[in-house]
Amino acid sequence: MTAPANPYKTQPERAFWRASVGARHYADLADLWQPMPLKKSDRVATAGSCFAQHIGNNLAIRGAAFMDMEPAPPVFSSEAEARRWGYGVFSCRYGNSYTSRQLIQLFDEAHGQRSPQELVWEKQGRFFDALRPGLDPVGQDSAEAVLALRQQHLEAVRRMFAEMDVFVFTMGLTEGWESVADGTMFPTAPGTIAGTYRPEAYRLHNLRAHEIRADMEEFWDRLRQVNPGARMLLTVSPVPLAATATDNHVLVATTWSKSVLRSVAGELAEDHPDIHYFPSYEIISSHPARGMFFEPDLRNVNGFGVDLVMQHFFSGDLAVEFAGKVAEPEDEIELICDEGRIDG
Template identity: 45%
Template sequence: MPHPYADLPDTAFWKKGVDEADRARFPGLYQPRLKLTPETRVATAGSCFAQHIGTWLKAAGCSVLDAEPPPRAMSDVLARRFGYGLFSGRYGNIYTARQMRQFLEEVADGEADPRHVWKNGHAFRDAFRPNVEPDGLGSVAEVLLHRDYHLERTSRMLRKAQLFIFTLGLTEAWEDIETGRVYPLCPGVAGGTFDPERHRFRNFRHGEIVADLHAIRALLHRFNPGMAVLLTVSPVPLTATASGNHVLSATSWSKSTLRAAAGDFVADTEGTDYFPSLELVTQPASGGPWFAPNMREVSEAGVARVMSVFFEAHGMTDLIGTARDTRDNEDDSDRESEPYCDEILLQAFAT
């Protein structure tokens, strides 16, 4: 009697699927369950790595939504500094599923809360996106006004979105005990003041993340019932951990947990998919190294590799050249091209 492995495809076997495979393309590694064409209206959010996905999709001519597009006269460098064009909204980095869930709850039903305005000197910051205004704003009222505007623009954007691409970055976050809201950065790092009576560390577990992902999908469907969800896990290691573990071990824990949660969520949920950017960058069989010398930032070649697999799987390989040409048209050799990553601010404490 033939055993169950007898009829499995090549991709099920290491020898054919990896050892003898074209490892530049990894055929069959990503078999999209969701349709993506240049006309699909895409929204992006997530950690630093999500910026690459949005940038490449936009440059390829895909319809990437932008709730708050920068003025045409604004330079690319300045736009990025003020958080424009990095994601489909000016929400900054959203590292955890919990932060994403809470943000969508706020967009759907909430309003800006003065308890989440951080004051440093004369500057006031939106605690959920402390770096989109590099010098802060002039008052609590101004922060709240801009946040309410941001929430409303995001809401309008999400109503148009057909595909939501969310890049999970971290399991660790800092929570405001009173409200339960989690921040993208620990208070005190880029604004605010850390108060152990008010802020507590959270390292979200697999079950919590899966629950948050389901909640995210349900919230997205309130804006557009047909919206599909594509998850990725950022291959970028943690800058720092508050877990008590070595940062290398904490990175492994965090990424493994996110990967497992994404897999379980997608396996159980229609209209969702997972794109293996984590695998393409971090698996030894994938070649590389795809990291910069600090072994944390993903190199340009690594990003290109990931996105080429993505585009090929969606039958849009011919757009890749367009992506590069468009991006390189900038007449500014000094332009900043590194992703804007709030979390990197923690590096300042690693002296």
């Protein structure tokens, strides 16, 4: 058997820029990922940054077994109103989990392996869960009420991790604010939604690639201990940082953060057969898209971008498995994003 003239001669068309990108209209790009094994019967849980909400919403619309472990009580006038209180946003009512550190700390707390020293923040006489402050627009009347609700929440989180088949996690940020006392990382800086910022009590932690990789490896090991058959789908949010607490320009900080997250996500997917990566970040943010999928603020992703991402997601075998109903304009959801309140 004659060897090829060079190792690229046996590569498929999708491996060549000119054929698969440069000579095609962007809407005609194909084979951007090799879809993971996924059935409608698979129980799917979601967490992460704001963009993860689109994937969960579209999976539910197409008939996936989307897990809602903390359903809204029948006191809300609409689904949109319930979402503003954190119901139906993700599989549990944990709000945005922007960083790998939040994820591993949530898992450990839910399984009794971690007890954060600071769980309650106060604002104007009302009390908020410091680890999900954006969920309750008005707060509770006592710290005890916050803690009781958190225990119910952690029970739902524990059941979710044990019962799910697929965990979809959208990696959003490297920057986070943590407690000096015990390293607990919060979804927002103290004082942004509730609480009081005290420089001696809180510090910025811009997670490095090796820290994020270690967090995710530890999470994966612990998840497989309680759920040996679990699979994980990673994505990286294409939404730029609303603000940076570093000395960098926000554009530079965004590029650094997303590059680190994308690198770690790729390594995890390469090294673990049951961890998969879906390129929503590349579809929206890469330069061949010419920025056309962002709103005028160049930060929020428009409906056309979301639709294109979902077209690529439900491709190959997933196009057959999830054939039927697709999302319509009226199915679009209002994203619930704590980070956006930094610049509010």
